[in-house]
Amino acid sequence: MSPTTAPSLRSRTSGILLHPSSLPGPAGIGDLGAASIRFAESLASARQSWWQMLPVGPTGFGNSPYSALSSFAGNPLLVSLERLADEGWLSGADLAGPAWRLDRVPFAEVDAFKTERLRRAFATFERGATREQRERFDAFRASTSWLADWSLYRALKDANGGSVWTEWEPGVRSRKPAALAAARDTLANEIRYHEFVQHAFARQWDALHARCRELGLGLIGDVPFYVPHDSAEVWANQDMFDLGRRGRPMRVAGVPPDDYAKDGQLWGFPLYNWERMRERDYSWWLSRFRTTLGRFDAVRIDHFIGFHRAWAVPARLKNALKGRWIMGCGGDVFERLKRESGSLQLIAEDLGVVTPEVEQLRDGFDLPGIRVLQFGFGWDPAQTHLPHSFPKRSLAATGTHDNDTSLGWYRSIDNDGMRDWVHRYLQADGRDIAWTMIKAVLHSPADTAITPVQDLLSLGSEARMNRPGVATGNWGWRMAAGALTPDILNRLRGLTEESGRAR
Numbered sequence: 001m002s003p004t005t006a007p008s009l010r011s012r013t014s015g016i017l018l019h020p021s022s023l024p025g026p027a028g029i030g031d032l033g034a035a036s037i038r039f040a041e042s043l044a045s046a047r048q049s050w051w052q053m054l055p056v057g058p059t060g061f062g063n064s065p066y067s068a069l070s071s072f073a074g075n076p077l078l079v080s081l082e083r084l085a086d087e088g089w090l091s092g093a094d095l096a097g098p099a100w101r102l103d104r105v106p107f108a109e110v111d112a113f114k115t116e117r118l119r120r121a122f123a124t125f126e127r128g129a130t131r132e133q134r135e136r137f138d139a140f141r142a143s144t145s146w147l148a149d150w151s152l153y154r155a156l157k158d159a160n161g162g163s164v165w166t167e168w169e170p171g172v173r174s175r176k177p178a179a180l181a182a183a184r185d186t187l188a189n190e191i192r193y194h195e196f197v198q199h200a201f202a203r204q205w206d207a208l209h210a211r212c213r214e215l216g217l218g219l220i221g222d223v224p225f226y227v228p229h230d231s232a233e234v235w236a237n238q239d240m241f242d243l244g245r246r247g248r249p250m251r252v253a254g255v256p257p258d259d260y261a262k263d264g265q266l267w268g269f270p271l272y273n274w275e276r277m278r279e280r281d282y283s284w285w286l287s288r289f290r291t292t293l294g295r296f297d298a299v300r301i302d303h304f305i306g307f308h309r310a311w312a313v314p315a316r317l318k319n320a321l322k323g324r325w326i327m328g329c330g331g332d333v334f335e336r337l338k339r340e341s342g343s344l345q346l347i348a349e350d351l352g353v354v355t356p357e358v359e360q361l362r363d364g365f366d367l368p369g370i371r372v373l374q375f376g377f378g379w380d381p382a383q384t385h386l387p388h389s390f391p392k393r394s395l396a397a398t399g400t401h402d403n404d405t406s407l408g409w410y411r412s413i414d415n416d417g418m419r420d421w422v423h424r425y426l427q428a429d430g431r432d433i434a435w436t437m438i439k440a441v442l443h444s445p446a447d448t449a450i451t452p453v454q455d456l457l458s459l460g461s462e463a464r465m466n467r468p469g470v471a472t473g474n475w476g477w478r479m480a481a482g483a484l485t486p487d488i489l490n491r492l493r494g495l496t497e498e499s500g501r502a503r
Helices: 034-045 083-088 109-126 131-143 146-160 175-185 188-214 233-234 276-280 283-295 332-341 356-364 373-377 406-409 416-426 433-442 486-496
Strands: 013-017 050-052 218-224 251-255 263-269 296-300 308-315 324-327 345-350 369-372 396-398 447-452
Touching: 013 308, 034 188, 034 486, 050 447, 083 109, 083 188, 083 276, 109 188, 131 188, 146 175, 146 233, 175 188, 218 283, 251 433, 251 447, 283 296, 283 332, 296 486, 308 396, 369 373, 373 406, 373 433, 406 433, 416 433, 433 447
Parallel strands: 013 050, 013 447, 050 218, 218 296, 296 345, 369 396, 396 447
Antiparallel strands: 251 263, 251 308, 308 324
16 A cells, blocks of 8 residues: 555554544644644554544534534634644734643633634734735635535624524525625625635645545544534525425434334434435535545445435424334435445444345445444344454444443443353453453454544543433543553554554
């Protein structure tokens, strides 16, 4: 593999899951600066092939990457202030801040701090940018198809006190040309500010991606199947979603009742108008995949099942009991994407109730599914999530961002029979459970093996990234500076080499 060639999902490889916001670094949150470069270099030293991330869009409700205000824009909180200072848009004094928490991201404080500095950087750019710098900015604005909708949406949202777009002035809400033109004129400076932030994100992302390519390290991104109602894409493409006259959802997505939720789950995301999308040859989905694949070398599709069918619930209801199944677009989007790109570096997140039709859709495009070792010791009569059953064409992991850490999961087992089964299957006594599970996944038949960084560090539930069904307190875990010691990296390298996955 040459240094500038990304790895393949068809090779025997391994990697680490860590969202950039969880990195140590200045300003209270990880970013695309020096800490990201150091982390990539650490992975390369351990002969890893992949760095997997969560969605990198601007987060909305609950700071969730899976509830982003845009499916295309980058998260301003990931922009490195140090990199902006290196370019001359900030001073050293601008970087000074409070004594940030080291273990959690204080999102509200970080947002206020970084927004103020980003605005200072923009003001400095407007005053002092060279002709070449302005031309580069203008070229980015002209070549980025989603930027106009995002920057106008963000400026309007700020001007309306953060309210959802259905509460905006009717002309803007329904995107009347005259109202949009007036808004662009009134908010011209705010729009340009948000374009500047996206330009900074893109430049920093490209620098990180280029360094990863030099290291032979690929980036795995994430495309959530659904998008929030309060997002730039729903506002800008209202006819492609199941919305009423005033823009409010008619039906929303969820899942039916099961053993874990007697009333089902009501997610609240608007459903797609597949008929209208088909008329437009799925241009919105294709643009979304192009943008994400332009940033990443492979992409995980969250809730892949949604392409086959969705549980549709009338928006007025308070639970998901009275929903019904509606069909998705099937493989139409992937047919077009494959014709366009020739190959599909995509991963189908096929967790949940996987029907034969979903398996056929996944296998018809030869997409790897996902296997999670923690699930193998739960209700899994077919043992599909135990390493001896992992298909070669799959991505296997000890856990995901929605799971507890491996140590936290093990400590939570309150059944002696279950604990004994874990010990017998893994041929271990549990004293080094995280690394025991890492070894089991690395030695499995799966083409791709991924380990959350929390498991490398043998951390407990305090380091969990997300607790599904809990609205607050998620996504904020941060890794301590220096946590990835040479001993840990050497141990990972050894297991990677002995399992035949070395980069």
